[in-house]
Amino acid sequence: MQAPDKTLAAAGCILIYATIIGFTDNYVRLIAVEAGLWQFHATRTAMALALLGLAVPFLGLRLRPVNGRAVLARSAIHGTAMVIYFGALAFLPVAIVAAGLFTAPIFVLLISRFAYGHAIGPVRILAVGLGFLGVILVLGPQALSGASLAAVLPVAAGAMYALGNIATREWCPQESAETLLAGFFAALGVFGLIGMAALALWPVAVPAGADGFLLRGPVWPSAGFLFWVFVQAAGSLLGVGLMIRAYQIADAGRVSVLEYVILPASAFWSWMIWGETLSVQAWAGMGLIVAAGALIALRARAQAVAV
Incomplete structure (x- = not known):
């Protein structure tokens, strides 16, 4: 039996999650310079x-x-969704891959409605539409250009990510957040070990620096690599744990829209850490993302008052 929906508490969890992950993910670029994605996943899981x-x-x-x-x-x-997502980065622009993954809230609504019979309502549909339009504006016109059969892969990742998020509440209502957190990291760690083993047995030509992140096999870790992976591990434990908790206490359709806030959070930390600025179009997109989250939160508050 599911617990009562606590959308406002879930919104707080997602906000903290986005703030933490937006910060730690900005330092993946330092890890990518010397090591590979698979070693990163395996090492982060161990930590x-x-x-x-x-x-x-x-x-x-x-x-x-x-x-x-x-x-x-x-x-x-969830692990497969992340592997597809990062794998697609090897041959597709980042904007297309990110836009594909952020179709997840749309799939959450479709799966919730047609697989579980949940009502979705016009407000939630509007919020998903606003949020996704905001994502497209943030990512820029390149997110809609160059679409091909290969571009279906990030959308598949979005669908699997959506299913995993629905599973958090529908399949695992009695599980603790830490149990699901351990399972998530274990899955990524297994995929990381498989990738490291495959690249060690069948090495390929690896571009220098961050361009070789996806194709680089195991290397001897430096102190800098271990430090930033530890930061990632500690931040991800808290952040992803809060994200999982959000999906446990509130409807997946609402929480998935609130997750859009990770884009503005990442942009904020990119500006604070690296001095990277955004265009007016990107700011407009983030405004739509905030509006989508506000619609969900205000609707939940109105329903709570009515009850």
Whole structure:
């Protein structure tokens, strides 16, 4: 049985999650210069699970799953979505890949409505439309150009990410956030080890610097690599844990729209850390993203008052 919907609390979790992930993800560019994506995933998983294990006795966390099959299925789906997403970066522009992944809220609505019979309502449909339009404006016109059969891959990642988010509440309502968090990192760690092994056995030509992030096999880690991966592991533990909690306490259709806020959060940290600025069009897009989130939050508050 599902707990009552707590959309406003979920919005707070998502806001903190976006702030943390927006900060840590800005430093992936430093990791990408010397190591590969697969080694990054494997190393981050090892660190994250070690930190989580250390926290168990002090915080009284529960890692044992109630339904092991459901947790395994959800972890595999989310992990596969991320592998498809990062894999598509090897041969598609970042804007197209990001736009594909951010179709997830649309798939959340469709799956929620037709697979689970949830009502979606005009306000939520409007919010999804506003948010996705905002994403397109932030990413720029290149997000709509160059579409091809290969561009279906990021959309597939968005669909799987949506299914994984729905599974959080529909399949795993009795699981603790830390159980789902451990499953998520474990899945990415397994994929990371598979990628490292494949590239070690069948090495390919690797471009220098960050351009070789996806194709680079295992390398000897430097102190800088280990430090920034640790920052990623610690930040992801807290941020992704809050994101999972948001999907546990509120309807996936609402939370998925609130996740759009990660784009403005990433842009803010890019400006603070690297001095990167945005165009007027991008600011307009972020305004639409904020409006989409506000629609969801205000609707939830109105419903709470009515009750």
